[in-house]
Amino acid sequence: MWHLELSPRLRLLANWVRSGARIADVGTDHAYLPVWLVYNGRVASAIASDLREGPLERARETGRVYGAEEVDFRLCNGLSGIRPEEADTIIIAGMGGENIAAILAGASWTADGAHTLLLQPQTKAEDLRLFLSEHGYQITREALVWDRGILYPCMEAMAGRETLSLGQLYGGAKLLHDPLGEQYIIAKIIRFQSAVAGLNQAGGPKNQEKADALREILTALLSMREEWRHANCS
Numbered sequence: 440m441w442h443l444e445l446s447p448r449l450r451l452l453a454n455w456v457r458s459g460a461r462i463a464d465v466g467t468d469h470a471y472l473p474v475w476l477v478y479n480g481r482v483a484s485a486i487a488s489d490l491r492e493g494p495l496e497r498a499r500e501t502g503r504v505y506g507a508e509e510v511d512f513r514l515c516n517g518l519s520g521i522r523p524e525e526a527d528t529i530i531i532a533g534m535g536g537e538n539i540a541a542i543l544a545g546a547s548w549t550a551d552g553a554h555t556l557l558l559q560p561q562t563k564a565e566d567l568r569l570f571l572s573e574h575g576y577q578i579t580r581e582a583l584v585w586d587r588g589i590l591y592p593c594m595e596a597m598a599g600r601e602t603l604s605l606g607q608l609y610g611g612a613k614l615l616h617d618p619l620g621e622q623y624i625i626a627k628i629i630r631f632q633s634a635v636a637g638l639n640q641a642g643g644p645k646n647q648e649k650a651d652a653l654r655e656i657l658t659a660l661l662s663m664r665e666e667w668r669h670a671n672c673s
C-alpha cells in the first residue's frame with residue numbers, strides 16, 4: 440500500500456478535524472485531505488467535491504490508489520450539491536478568500552451553529568475575514584503555516600458574532616500568539632509600503648486617495664506588530 444504524506448498546509452487542517460467528524464472537502468482537486476482522513480480512520484464519512492470533472496477524476500484516482508473508495512465524490516459548484524445534514528465539518532482550502540466567501544454566501548446554513556468551517560485562503564484572506572465577521576460567523580482559531588516557501592493562514596470558523604479591527608482584518612483575527620505572526624504582518628507592511636510608494640510616484644488625486652486608504656491599513660498593521668511584540672517578547 441502506498442503511503443500518503445500531506446503537505447504542511449493540509450496536515451495542519453487535518454489536525455484540526457475532530458475525530459469521528461463527517462467532513463465535506465469543497466474544491467478537493469486531488470482529494471489528498473479527505474482520502475488521508477479516511478485512510479487513517481479519522482472521520483466517520485467524507486464527501487469530496489469539485490466544480491470541474493478533471494480535478495474530480497484526479498480525486499477518484501487518489502481514492503482508488505489508497506483504497507479509500509468510500510469517499511463520496513461529487514461534481515458541484517461550492518456547496519450546492521451537499522445537504523446541511525450530510526456533514527458537520529466543511530473544509531474549503533486552496534482558493535482565493537473571495538471565492539471561499541462566495542461559496543459560503545451561497546450556503547447560509549453553514550452559519551447555523553451545527554457546522555465547523557476549516558478555511559484556508561490562498562489570497563485575499565482579509566476579504567474572507569471581513570465576510571465572516573459580517574455574516575454571522577466568528578473565527579475561533581487561526582494559525583500560520585509555511586508550505587513551499589509561502590506563509591498560509593488557516594482558519595476555523597463557526598456561527599457567532601465578532602467585530603474585527605482593520606489590523607485584524609489584514610494581520611489576522613487570532614494570530615497574536617502565533618510564532619509566525621510577526622513575519623505575516625511584516626510581509627504585509629512591506630507590500631503596502633511599496634504600493635503606497637508606487638501610487639505616490641504615479642501622482643494624481645485618484646492615486647492620492649488610494650494611497651491614503653492604504654496608509655490607514657499600514658498604520659493599523661504597524662500597531663498590530665507592536666501588539667504582537669508586546670504579547671511575545673519579554
Ligand SMILES: C[S@@+](CC[C@H](N)C(=O)[O-])C[C@H]1O[C@@H](n2cnc3c(N)ncnc32)[C@H](O)[C@@H]1O
Pocket residue numbers: 449465466467468469488489490491494515516517518531532533534538542
Ligand atoms: C488549488 S485547488 C485546491 C485543492 C485542495 N483543496 C488543496 O487545498 O490543496 C482548487 C480547487 O478548487 C476547485 N474550485 C474552484 N472553485 C470552486 C467552486 N466554486 N466549487 C467547487 N470547487 C471549486 C477547482 O476546480 C480546484 O480543483
